[in-house]
Amino acid sequence: MAFDVSAAFASAKDKSLSKLLLSAAKPFLKEFGEVVNVTINSSARTLKIEVLPLGEQESIWVELTGYALATDETGRGWLTFDQLSTSRQWLTRVAEKALPERRLKLPSATPMALLQTML
Known part of the structure; x- marks a missing residue:
């Protein structure tokens, strides 16, 4: 069984980017609740955010496909x-x-060029 370097790199990149987006999403969505998790799959072009809304006991998720x-x-x-x-x-x-x-305005300080190279 061969080790797929490109798949391993993509997975590691997605995990790192997910952590970065999690830390960016927390302050952006704090007025609505606590961001629990962010998962990105750049090859499938999916972005999933899990949030525990204020006053709720159970988290919800939002998934964007074809981002x-x-x-x-x-x-x-x-x-x-x-x-x-x-x-x-x-x-x-x-x-x-x-x-x-089917679009969301990003904060004005968003580093678009950097994100576009990463996503």
Whole structure:
């Protein structure tokens, strides 16, 4: 059985990037709850965030499939995605209505060039 170096590197990169995104997401989402976990799979283009909402006993997850990074004409960074799903059907429907363009505005200090090379 051969060792796949590129798959091992991709897995290690995704784990490292997941930890980095976890630390970035915590302050960004703290008004809504505690970010428990962030998992990224760059080859499958999926990003999954687990959050324990304020006042709740059970965490929820949000998964973005087909994610990409984009910059608009003003230089503002966006996280775009093909599909959004959550662990709650009603929340998925709310998100679909709230995000019809399937994109999320990133904080102005987001290092877009660096993220685009990593993702």
